[in-house]
Each structure stands twice: as C-alpha cells, then as structure tokens.
C-alpha cells in the first residue's frame with residue numbers, strides 16, 4: 001500500500017483519531033494520531049490483513065519547541081513491504097501518550113529512552129524507568145530548555 | 160640474559176640498592192585493570208593484542224582490581240560511571256597508578272561543551288599519573304604513556320624516604 005491508501009484506510013477506520021497528515025514532498029510520509037488513540041491505531045496496523053506492520057523500526061521523542069513534545073513511530077511491514085510514520089503531539093504540561101510496548105516489544109526500551117530524554121509519560125508501559133541517565137538524575141536532558149546542573153553527586157559537571 | 164653475559168668476570172655479584180631492585184621489579188610487571196569505556200578501549204585492546212603485544216612490557220590485563228597495579232582509563236567517563244571508577248580505584252591495592260587515555264578521560268574530549276552526561280576529566284574523581292593525548296591515541300602513544308609511568312616508578316623510593 002502507498003501512503004495515501006494507508007491514510008485513507010486509517011481515516012475511515014478511526015475518523016477523529018487521525019488528526020493530520022503530510023504525504024507528499026517528504027521522504028517519509030507521516031500521519032498524526034491523537035495520543036489517546038495510538039494504542040488502537042497501532043494494534044489495527046499490526047493485525048489488519050491489509051497493513052501487517054510487524055516491525056517498529058524506531059520510536060523516538062522530539063521536542064517540537066513552543067511547549068510541544070512528540071513521539072514518532074517508524075513502522076515497516078516485512079510481509080507487505082510498505083512503511084508509514086506515525087506522530088503524536090502532546091503538550092509539555094501533560095505529556096501523556098499510550099504505550100505501544102504491548103504491540104511491539106521493541107517499544108519497551110525506546111519508550112523508556114523517550115521518557116528519560118524528554119520526560120514523556122507512556123501510560124500502560126510495563127516498567128517506565130530511566131534507561132540511560134542515572135536513576136537520581138534531575139530533569140530530561142534533550143529538552144530544548146534543559147539547563148545542565150552545576151554539580152551531580154559532588155562532581156562538577158560543566159567544563 | 161644475553162645482555163648480562165660476560166659482564167661480571169669478578170664473581171657472581173651485583174651491587175645495587177634495595178629501592179632500585181624494588182622499583183625495577185614493580186615497573187617490570189605493571190598489571191593493568193581490565194576494563195574499557197568507549198572507542199579508546201578498542202585501541203587499548205589493539206595494544207594488548209598480538210600485533211602490538213603489551214605483554215612484552217610486562218603489562219597485561221587482570222579482571223580484578225585487587226590484582227591490578229595500574230588503571231588505564233580508556234574512554235569517556237560518564238557521570239554514571241564516575242562513581243564506579245572511584246570504587247574500583249579504591250579497591251586497588253597500593254601502590255596504584257592511573258593512566259588517563261584519550262581526550263575524553265583527560266578533559267571531556269568532544270563532549271567538553273555539550274556533554275551533559277560526561278565528567279570533564281577523570282582527574283576530578285581520582286588522581287592521574289600519566290595523561291595520554293589523542294582521540295583516540297594510537298597504540299604507540301599508549302605504550303609511550305606506560306613507559307613514562309615506568310620512568311616515574313623508577314624514581315620512587317619506598318625504603319629510603321627522600322630527604323628534602
């Protein structure tokens with residue numbers, strides 16, 4: 001399926017769960033999904049006979065600036081040989097997204113990374129802890145407004 | 160012993176000081192602690208492997224800090240790792256030495272400005288004897304660093320305390 005067909009299929013199936021899309025003029029066409037519908041959309045895309053997205057190649061967090069965070073899902077189907085990108089946008093003040101770790105196991109650690117670096121909360125994640133930074137670290141370092149602390153456990157951090 | 164053959168015609172005796180013998184013994188078998196942190200560790204492994212053969216200097220890797228004389232800090236010291244390095248250093252028996260290998264361990268390297276997670280120099284948590292510059296240093300540079308450390312040990316006096 002090409003991106004336009006995938007988008008039409010999603011739009012007819014989920015109507016208001018699908019917010020916007022950019023299908024032309026980009027390398028990876030993307031569809032933006034409401035953060036509280038992403039689990040349904042993911043399950044549909046994996047299980048439906050026409051889509052069969054069996055592989056989540058990448059899940060990343062993004063700081064869109066102006067108080068918005070995003071989770072980006074790069075999906076690929078080994079069986080159908082097609083791909084699509086999903087995005088969910090959430091406000092920094094309420095960064096809750098449904099976890100898709102129950103759909104693709106590989107999402108487990110990648111969601112933990114997005115939590116660690118951007119502070120996104122993945123509801124329903126089996127074990128949402130930091131994965132890279134120390135457990136007692138303050139803040140989420142890849143946020144654009146992040147300030148490096150002067151000291152960490154008595155060690156000076158800046159050069 | 161080819162070097163020493165036919166040099167001691169007047170009997171089987173060599174005159175030296177206890178300190179010299181001790182220093183010679185210690186510097187000739189500098190056991191290094193077996194751990195690596197980042198890309199520099201790859202170069203350290205190459206130095207230990209057959210082509211550069213660190214063994215011929217009496218240096219090979221031990222997996223326990225209790226058996227190690229020198230800690231080669233090869234790579235990026237993250238803040239998360241820094242406390243572990245301190246613990247490992249404390250576990251080494253004295254006299255112990257630290258060789259900081261590469262820009263990262265020396266001063267933060269490429270992470271000096273934006274590395275929120277990197278300790279800007281391992282000398283902020285443990286004392287360093289020799290700094291080897293480079294990103295990464297070539298095996299020759301690491302060997303040079305070890306030879307420099309040997310020079311330092313050769314001058315140390317354990318029995319005869321230096322008088323000022």
Ligand code: SF4
Nearest residue numbers: 198199261262263294
């Ligand atoms: S100094 Fe360079 S080669 Fe060595 S660990 Fe740092 S980045 Fe890697």
